[in-house]
Amino acid sequence: MGKTLTEKILERASGRSVSPRDVVEVAVDIVAFHDLTGYHVIEVLEKLGETRIHNLDSLVIAFDHLVPPPDVRSAEIQQNIRLFAKRYNIKNFHDAGFGILHQVLIEKYVLPGQVVMAADSHTTTSGALGAFAQGLGASDIAAIVLTGKTWLTVPQPFKIRLVGSPREWITGKEVALEILRVFKSDYFNGMSIEVFVDNPNSFPMDYRVTVANMGIEMNADTLMFIPDSVTVDYIRSERGFEPKIVTPDPDAKYVDEYTIELDKVDFLVSAPHSVDNVKSVRDVWGTEVDYVFIGSCTNGRLSDFEIAAKIMKGKKAKTRCIAIPASWNVFRKALNLGYIQTLVEAGCIVTYGTCGPCIGGHFGIAAPNEVVLSTSNRNFVGRMGSPQAKIYLSGPAIAAAAAVSGKIVEPGDVM
Ligand SMILES: CC(C)[C@H](C(=O)O)[C@@H](O)C(=O)O
């Protein structure tokens, strides 16, 4: 019988044949952590008294949650990890300002068919490249740093097919929200979602990264796009070489499948206070917004800033607006293409490479009773600051339209 992508990757990584629900030990190709969880990873390593790292080349560290450090404690956490990286001569260490870990992994490290484990739930992001990627707790990650291995339960594979092409301004975020609208946020527990794109060019890499990022909001163990020409082109253009790709067999068996017709996907938002409280923009049309955030590992890529700049060009923001490209690489490209200038002239505060407001850490905390429109992935009570704030989640077009109109509207309403 044919094999799914999940089975192919986990068979290679475990060196045995696997079936859904098997518990297997797998070799991990990339293990990673950031500043906030890295602190705990290092604490566990120190408690164990271990000094040997299994494979220095496979370990990636990037600072993002506490960038730039908002207080002495955060500065100290980063200082500790910096010393750790120096002590072990960790070459894949990215200090403040390089980018959000998941973006850095996509840009520089992950390859199709790999097993990627990082101390952050949005590690599923790397599934955009066809890698089996999962978030784990800090102690599990510490164990991988030492042994190069972990154990997991083989998830049940679920197939999603994307057919046709999305309408103008409809991106990966609307597709992720469409999946959450239909299945809610607990359906995919214990499953790996494998996404097949019928016409690769209809769904560019940036869109795939957003959908994979939100795999964890669907409660999936992992969400992988079947590698295709878009995957190969992306790695060639970012890293200058052509990767080998792994794909499922044509007769692979899935527990179920679901098809999304991209041209029918609507403008959607997650209304307060859960990601699967998905509504059509028409149903919340005119809701007044105080603060717009464009960024995060969900929607901090070049196409997000291209869309925001196209919509905001020549206009002034009517809300507070904070815009944060997910990495230095994205920021630099957006700068060269004039998107940053457009956003700055519209009155946005722009910086790069930090989680900042996404997690209510710093750099733009929501006040009580404020209405926030964010392109990030979580809107539970208190996520971005005050527990009395109301957070809507959307794609970049709805966010930019809200920034220039002060309301939740469709992009066509402000063009
Ligand atoms: C702080 C970190 C552990 C957390 C995660 O795991 O996702 C954060 O990145 C988030 O988005 O809530």
Ligand code: SF4
């Ligand atoms: S940008 Fe937000 S969702 Fe992504 S890793 Fe940072 S805090 Fe988590």
